[in-house]
Amino acid sequence: MPVIKTACLVLILSASILWYHATGIAFVAYGREAFIGEFPWQVSIRGYSPSVHKCGGVIISDIWVLTSASCIKSMNILYPRIATATIDITRPGIIYKANMIFYHPDYDTYDHSNDIALVKTQFKMIFNQYVSPISLSNEPLAFNETCEIAGWGIEHFDGTSYSKMLRITGVTIIDREECRSIFAQENVQLGEDQFCARSDMGGACRGDEGGGFVRRYPSDVLLGLISTNFCTLDNFPTAFVDVYLHREWISNTTGIQFPDHVH
Template sequence: MLRLHQTEPTLFCTMPLIPLLLLSSLLPYQGHSASVSVGIINGTVVRPHSRPYMVSLQNQGTHICGGFLVSARFVMTAAHCLRGKPILTAVLGAHDLSNSKHSITMEVEEYHPHQDFSEDTLDFDIMLLKLHGTVKASKTVNWIFIPKNKEDIPNNSVCSVAGWGRTESSKNGEHLLEAQTIIQDRSSCNNAWKKVHPVSITSRMMCAVHPGGSCKGDSGGPLVCHNIAVGIVSFGDGQQCNSPRAPNVYAKISAFLPWIHSIVNGA
């Protein structure tokens, strides 16, 4: 069963992370592009294992995307992380990716990208991964709450993101970083994106802006508000990490609750 938040969700969020899976040429327009999200900008190193739900999705030992545990068998991430059809393994309980002392590596048994996901629009950018085995909750590995209903997160809520992606234009980070970000209303987000790129911010998306933000390396990680995973890092401005021109965009988890339950409860 999913671990659900049982009270009124008060949300605080995290800026999107752009993983190694960079859709650098997505929707080219007037020299600009939208990129799938990457790493943490203006972030700090996380207290070790304070985010036990975080997952590093890897291909042959290389970090590809972020993800997060939502039950003892399932990891949630972005559908675009399956671009190129990599064979993924899930590294749980990690803080420093160069040190496997406290981490657990598990194979992925089933891939469940949303059937309506579009690489052109990045709408429906959500995927569930069924692990080959059951996770035992501990101090270093545990799952996170997701919303109980479709209630929206209030605008200007302060939330957070975390990931192992790039901190600017440098290589991917080894230590898990976190940063704060602020929820922006969808109308303002859509207007900002129209000036940069012909992408529509749908009801299945949500946006967040400074101070923290994303860069290449961690699409698929959670946008977290008051210990609830409310969004999935999806895409941002391809010209600049944590760009002031356009907010980072996340898949809105509450928009997919029936789909999520059908997969997790049907396992």
């Protein structure tokens, strides 16, 4: 995937792969490898015994990680682990145990609406140049904006292993109605709080869900979370949860006070 300065997160696909699209989560083609500290809010959400990567998440405070509900639900464990300062998922940084999980009360597994969850760590995460939180957007999404996504997801929808290294690519927001029409052709419903972005080079796949859709300039701001729908191939969009629409729930659940909304 090419490097795009105004950007969002995800994974890599081999150049020789034919273009398909199939049910799954998200997928990334030709993504470049991230370097340590480039995405300090990115975490690997992991199982335990053994501690292996399952999906992504985003640090929003020293005890709170934001991710997708579908990410946590798919793990079927009580308390996942949170790995910070990680580029190589076989060599995670500091690992924290989660001790509380909050799912959005209106999460719908059919249309994936409200696909958002909060994970609280047992102890405060240590912040430094490699680990830090990201701010949430205080304004509605802008059509045609390009952001970055990152993740360790599988390289192809029928792949069997995650990317060893964190990968990054840029994707651009498309019209919501156009996106709904595209997904409807595959008999997939999208929630009213979801939006789509895509690139000619790909998107996200299984293992990327829960990762952030991030505007990098002039400052790093979280706009969305990778949701569960389709591995992105053949220019098929990636679906995201619109974080701006969930600021009140996030604030009420965590106690974090965000800057006033822009009207």
